[in-house]
Amino acid sequence: MAIACVVLDFDGTFTDVVAEGAPFQAHFRAGLERLVGRELGAAWDEEVAVLRNGVDSYGWEMAGRIVAPAVADPYLTATCVAHRLFQRFGVLPEEGPRTDAVQTLYREAYVHSATAFKPEAKEVLEALLATGMPVSVVTNAHTDMVEAKLDRLAPRGRERLKVFGDARKFQLEDADPMDARFAALPESQVLEGVLGRPVYLRRGRYYAALRRIWETTGTSPESTLVAGDIYELDLALPAALGASVQLVARDNVLPYERAAVERLGARGGVDRSLRALLPRLR
Numbered sequence: 303m304a305i306a307c308v309v310l311d312f313d314g315t316f317t318d319v320v321a322e323g324a325p326f327q328a329h330f331r332a333g334l335e336r337l338v339g340r341e342l343g344a345a346w347d348e349e350v351a352v353l354r355n356g357v358d359s360y361g362w363e364m365a366g367r368i369v370a371p372a373v374a375d376p377y378l379t380a381t382c383v384a385h386r387l388f389q390r391f392g393v394l395p396e397e398g399p400r401t402d403a404v405q406t407l408y409r410e411a412y413v414h415s416a417t418a419f420k421p422e423a424k425e426v427l428e429a430l431l432a433t434g435m436p437v438s439v440v441t442n443a444h445t446d447m448v449e450a451k452l453d454r455l456a457p458r459g460r461e462r463l464k465v466f467g468d469a470r471k472f473q474l475e476d477a478d479p480m481d482a483r484f485a486a487l488p489e490s491q492v493l494e495g496v497l498g499r500p501v502y503l504r505r506g507r508y509y510a511a512l513r514r515i516w517e518t519t520g521t522s523p524e525s526t527l528v529a530g531d532i533y534e535l536d537l538a539l540p541a542a543l544g545a546s547v548q549l550v551a552r553d554n555v556l557p558y559e560r561a562a563v564e565r566l567g568a569r570g571g572v573d574r575s576l577r578a579l580l581p582r583l584r
Contacts, residue, residue, distance in 0.1 A: 323376025431459030
């Protein structure tokens with residue numbers, strides 16, 4: 303089916319997440335030190351090393367299930383390290399309050415993130431918007447922050463670029479309201495030979511944002527191209543629903559992410575450049 307709708311992730315997909323994340327991580331770490339009541343010293347680096355060496359065993363964990371790789375970008379790494387350090391130092395031992403504290407730290411530190419678009423970001427956004435098809439950004443970040451960054455980039459057609467923030471792509475829950483499409487999703491995906499843990503698919507908040515786009519644009523998963531830089535957060539759910547996906551490869555893209563997209567055949571694509579999106583619209 304021809305592509306009639308484009309959905310884009312934001313941080314790490316259209317931005318240089320390492321450059322943007324440096325000031326974020328500094329503010330996040332300072333806030334975390336205040337909450338745990340001590341300087342972190344080498345403890346932060348020790349936890350980062352554990353996460354880098356345990357892709358099959360460690361990640362961003364919610365209710366005992368890993369929802370994303372821990373080391374894909376500075377935002378994920380900070381989030382995962384914070385959870386581990388809270389537990390290490392016996393602060394906020396219960397998951398609910400700990401998750402709330404980490405999310406507050408994230409929002410407060412994200413205000414300080416830099417704005418560093420990839421060199422081709424404006425060119426590609428303008429080309430996507432020039433097609434006339436609906437183009438939307440679905441992101442975990444706060445809507446206002448992403449809107450402000452896009453306003454500064456100011457691509458032609460900016461007024462038609464819709465932003466759906468606070469998508470909580472990491473949240474494993476049923477859709478509300480439930481529908482037949484979501485109900486048919488398996489709970490998880492097994493990537494034989496490349497990942498020793500499941501990839502969880504039933505992310506109700508993310509699905510709600512996608513469903514709203516499909517309902518308001520009169521499109522469907524099968525006619526949608528979704529682009530993102532983290533397979534589990536951005537691409538696994540839409541791919542399972544029948545969408546085409548494009549992995550915008552990071553410097554540290556994990557082998558299982560590349561393999562998962564390549565196994566989709568013609569529905570999957572992997573490339574470092576955003577420009578690789580454009581031929582897929584033809």
